[in-house]
Amino acid sequence: MALLEVENLRAGYGSVPVLHGVSLSVDEGSNAVLLGLNGAGKSTTLMALAGLLPTTGGEIRYDGKPLTGTTGARVRAGIVLVPEGRHVFPALTVRQNLRLGAWTIRRDTRTVRGHLNEIYSIFPRLEERADQLAGTLSGGEQQMLAIGRGLMSSPRLLLIDEASLGLSPKLTEQVFAAVQLINERGVTVLMVEQNAGVLAQADTAFVMQQGRITMAGSGSETLEDDAVRAAYFGT
Numbered sequence: 001m002a003l004l005e006v007e008n009l010r011a012g013y014g015s016v017p018v019l020h021g022v023s024l025s026v027d028e029g030s031n032a033v034l035l036g037l038n039g040a041g042k043s044t045t046l047m048a049l050a051g052l053l054p055t056t057g058g059e060i061r062y063d064g065k066p067l068t069g070t071t072g073a074r075v076r077a078g079i080v081l082v083p084e085g086r087h088v089f090p091a092l093t094v095r096q097n098l099r100l101g102a103w104t105i106r107r108d109t110r111t112v113r114g115h116l117n118e119i120y121s122i123f124p125r126l127e128e129r130a131d132q133l134a135g136t137l138s139g140g141e142q143q144m145l146a147i148g149r150g151l152m153s154s155p156r157l158l159l160i161d162e163a164s165l166g167l168s169p170k171l172t173e174q175v176f177a178a179v180q181l182i183n184e185r186g187v188t189v190l191m192v193e194q195n196a197g198v199l200a201q202a203d204t205a206f207v208m209q210q211g212r213i214t215m216a217g218s219g220s221e222t223l224e225d226d227a228v229r230a231a232y233f234g235t
C-alpha cells in the first residue's frame, strides 16, 4: 500500500521550471531512493513534498489523500525533511538540538525522553556527545544529529536529502546503516542521493535526470543497470 504517491508533479523557481512531471510511489514501510546527479531536481522534489516550495502542477497523495497545507501541518501529519547541509545549531549542545526537533509536536517530558533514548540507541555517538556543542562535531556526527533531530517528531515518512554529502566512505556506510535501522523500526524512508552505493539497501529506486524520472525499479535492479553503472560508477 502506497504511503506517498506523486503524480506528474511540476515545480520550479520563479518562472524557471525544474520538475517536469515527476511521478513516483513509496510503499508504507519501505526504503526508497531518489538517485540523481547534481542539479537533477532531487532537492526540489523533497522541498515540494515538505511544503517548502509551491507546486505548479500534478498531485501529491499521502496516506490516500491529497497533500496540501503548510510545512508545520505536514510535520504533524508525519512528513519530516532532513535537509541537505544538516543545518544543526552550532552553539547549542547535541541534546538541545535534539530537543528542538520535538517543538512542533510539543510532547510531554516523558515522551521526549523516550524519543531521545530511541535516538541514542540508533546513534550511540550522539549519547556520548550529548553535552558537546553541535558546532564541534565532525561532519558525520552532524549528519547523525540532523537525522536524529528529524526523528524527534516521530515521522511516518522521513525525507533525507543527501546524507552522504561530504562524508568519507566509512562514515557514509555508517549513516546508511543507521537509516536502514530506522526503516526497520517502521519509518518509511525516501532518501535523495547521488551516491549509488545506497541502492544496495533500497527496496525501490527512482533515477532522476533534468527534472524527470528516467528509471524506476527495485534497488538491486537499478544497481545492475548498465546506464546507472556507467553514470555512477564509471564501469
Ligand SMILES: Nc1ncnc2c1ncn2[C@@H]1O[C@H](COP(=O)(O)OP(=O)(O)OP(=O)(O)O)[C@@H](O)[C@H]1O
Pocket: 013, 016, 018, 036, 037, 038, 039, 040, 041, 042, 043, 044, 045, 162, 194
Ligand atoms: N533557489 C533556487 N533558485 C533558482 N534555481 C534553483 C534554486 N534551487 C535550485 N535551483 C535550480 O534547480 C535545478 C535543480 O536543483 P536541485 O537542487 O533540486 O537539484 P539536486 O538534484 O538536488 O542537485 P544537488 O545534488 O546539486 O543539490 C538546478 O538547475 C538548480 O540550479
